[in-house]
Amino acid sequence: MSLQTTSTPAPSLTQRYRDVRALSMAIAAPLSAEDQNVQSMPDASPIKWHLAHTTWFFETMILSREPGYEPFDARFDAIFNSYYLGLGTPFTRANRGLLTRPSAAEVKAYRAHVDAAMEKMLPHAGPERRTLTTLGLHHEQQHQELMLTDIKHAFFHNPLLPAYRPASPEAVDATPALDWIEHKGGLAKTGYDGKDFAFDNESPRHDVLLRPFKLAARLITNGEYSAFIEDGGYARSDLWLSDGWALAQREGWKAPLYWLKDGQHFTLNGVRPINAGEPVAHVSFFEAAAYAAWAGKRLPTEFEWEVIAEAHPTAGQFLDLDHLHPRAANGETRMLGDAWAWTRSSYDPYPGFQPFDGKLAEYNGKFMVSQLVLRGGSCVTPADHIRTTYRNFFPPSARWQFSGIRLAEDIL
Secondary structure, eight states: OOOOOOOOOHHHHHHHHHHHHHHHHHHHTTSOHHHHHOOOSTTOOOHHHHHHHHHHHHHHHTGGGSTTOOOSOGGGHHHHOOSOGGGSOOOOGGGGGGOOOSOHHHHHHHHHHHHHHHHHHGGGOOHHHHHHHHHHHHHHHHHHHHHHHHHHHHHHTSTTOOOSSOOOOOOOOOOOOOOEEEEOOEEEEESOOSSSOOOGGGOSOEEEEEOSEEEESSOOBHHHHHHHHHTTGGGOGGGSOHHHHHHHHHHTOOSSTTBOSTTEEEETTEEEEOOTTSBOOSOOHHHHHHHHHHTTOBOOOHHHHHHHHHHSOOBOOOOOTTOOSOOOOTTOOOOBSSSEEEEEEEOOOOTTOOOOSGGGGGSSGGGOSSOEEEESOOTTSOGGGOOTTOOEEEOTTOOSSOEEOOOEEEOO
16 A cells, blocks of 8 residues: 555654654663663564664665765664565564674764754655655654563563662552443444554454444453462463463463562562552463453454444553553543553454555565454553554564453353
């Protein structure tokens, strides 16, 4: 599919460019050069690499077409290309932590070089370049979320359990009542409606047939998940999908990732008491499905989630660098923010799906296999990046993202 052109005026887009790029540097600001180079697992990337790759995106996809543009360092193309095989041979993802050079200071200079060229270009940019810039900014916002989840994973593997940004623990909240939103079923429209921005995997808008169902008005909380653990949830094979049970036994899972002993868990704000009223996070799809089976419910499809979210587009906690954890719902209907909700939907193309044109054809479509869709954003998703049609996707074993549980139930 072709990128949808944007009507955003150039001055407004220039300011948005500045704001998004500045937030990436603000996320990196508390980190030392050593922190920025660590890679704790193949699925994560060093902070320095995120900062450089998002810059590479603007340079390669936009500035490379500008007459007279001079790359900061042409060799960077070989190490900061993520997965675009049509643009060369990307550096091995699992080895990004070996890239001690360029230094963090050089990456900062690289960003400044590209930013200067973008600021010079944007006031005179036509619709295509403005649209590509908008895509690049949403791409960078995806990486801003990954920067926070990746450094959390790295710090968790440090015996010192360092805090990314210290913050005082909040009072422990009681688990609020779980309310339900009913839907009568029938034909429903889902997918990108043609307004504002969307990734290619959100299109085209199409009809889906839904059976009558109800969806929980909030995510499952730490307190509710603790009851699952105390009732032997990790010891009952009858609750688990076969692959999940095998993985949980092999890895020794007994609780969500980052839960510690004595009612504590590790957060980006340091070790703090587990708040019973906050949404549980850092669970895999397998854990979410097992909890749903234990509760006598099921996980929603992505389409069930979307039709409810479009009717109740209320937000939770979005990216706040001073409080990087989900917040208690306190009886509110919360569809967006706090934690991504696993769905029972495979990450497949919509009927009539067309990938972006040209260099960007590899952006999403090539990953549409062996993954599941998550919806709703998290506490580390920038607020102006998330929307009700947004489709996140991860393999069912993934735990290091802020992924949680929202239940559904058939109405018979």
